[in-house]
Amino acid sequence: MSLFGGRSPQPTGSINPERVEMALQELDMITDVFNKLVSSCHAKCINTRYAEGDLNKGESVCIDRCVSKFFEVNKKVGEKLQALGAGAAASPGGGSSFGSF
Amino acid sequence: MSLFGGRSPQPTGSINPERVEMALQELDMITDVFNKLVSSCHAKCINTRYAEGDLNKGESVCIDRCVSKFFEVNKKVGEKLQALGAGAAASPGGGSSFGSF
Amino acid sequence: MSLFGGRSPQPTGSINPERVEMALQELDMITDVFNKLVSSCHAKCINTRYAEGDLNKGESVCIDRCVSKFFEVNKKVGEKLQALGAGAAASPGGGSSFGSF
Amino acid sequence: MDFSSLNPAEQAHMTKIIEKKQMQDFMRMYSNIVERCFTSCCNDFTSKTLSSKEEGCVSNCTDKWLKHSERVGARFAEQNAEAMNAASK
């Protein structure tokens, strides 16, 4: 996840609290989604008997597919919310939109 | 939930940070309770096979009763906490009291 | 939990926001751990039929052992994280370290 | 809830803060729906793409969650109004 791009569309300057706060909200949202992703895929893929400390082959493959499906669900739910107009106030700046981070 | 009443007991004036913070704490508390209400009644009433997107009759009736019972539980717990004196520091201004919002 | 020790290594003085923030982060962490301890031991020890309001003998003994084991797990996980170097940035001032509060 | 004890300046300030919170609440609702519908609908990890059955489930789950929240919200408001009335008597 590359947090900072190479472009700087604004000249070096003073801090705009509004823009920083929006970026922070976006960061909080991504952290929230990531934490939910980690715990959801743990519930789906990891055997909780903990007989060994390594991920076995089955668990590893399951994790990869789990993340992929979770992203699809994220996209689908985002599209639906947008279609329902619930997304009116949403999609803060910075190229962020439903279904992607 | 009517957030702002029609009366304005104080004249227009400067912002008292203490009072605003108390109002915000109350708002956070209500949001917290509402979120717990939504997820509790979802667990009690909604069939998670998701064969259709509409609430069926049984689910709708269940939700109404669920909210009603949740409020009763909220009231009962509030009364008990107050009776136990645990509520000493509680009940911030604004007409708020245990068992109501 | 004695929050304030008797010593005051710094003379009375102005507030250093950095140090206060670190102390607050530590407080938040302890609150978080305590809440998790309460709910974990409730799940392990308390019969949720709620036939009576008092803790019975079995529940009381279970709680004591549960807290003890939870602390051991906390210590073990802390040692492991530290060994893995994940703890590089951790252990803020104030005598706090992994496995103790 | 009743914020009428705040003066107009304070109410205006609250309104601004509430608007910000609504955005956060919306994002939290979004991620909650994703988490719950994923958990309820996706149980087959032999493939990395959603089956049409899973897609349908996610779609229904999202709809149902929104309708559920809306209905709970309506009842919440009613109960709340009742409780405030009872309290002011």
Place this chain on the structure above:
Amino acid sequence: MDFSSLNPAEQAHMTKIIEKKQMQDFMRMYSNIVERCFTSCCNDFTSKTLSSKEEGCVSNCTDKWLKHSERVGARFAEQNAEAMNAASK
């Protein structure tokens, strides 16, 4: 935990913040008890009012939760004191 590395001004500041947090913690405990006791005690939605059995359950559940938290808190403080002693040796 040991805040003795803070100077008196900082300790006074912390105390004020901690008081505010205690109110929040209390409200969170309140809503947690409501959620848990509702979940454990209410399973019949053929009626919109609590049965006397449900009422009794909620009452016991609240009592038990408070006594449980208290006992955990006492053990937590002991274990904590022990860990601090061990660390300072």
Place this chain on the structure above:
Amino acid sequence: MDFSSLNPAEQAHMTKIIEKKQMQDFMRMYSNIVERCFTSCCNDFTSKTLSSKEEGCVSNCTDKWLKHSERVGARFAEQNAEAMNAASK
């Protein structure tokens, strides 16, 4: 995620805030692992100390949780990069 719309001063400010958040995220991960591994591994309360079996379980559970988070993080970053590419086309 793309913070390139922020100017350098804002980016520097964000970096500082992100560093603080990382500490908090780490502490949250720590307490989450403790909670989950305790819940999965400790089921016998006839003793107040961990059995060697429980110790081994906690150790494996911690390892596995870290490896799991790491793998999810790697896939998350890939999917995210893909989604950003698709969006910018």
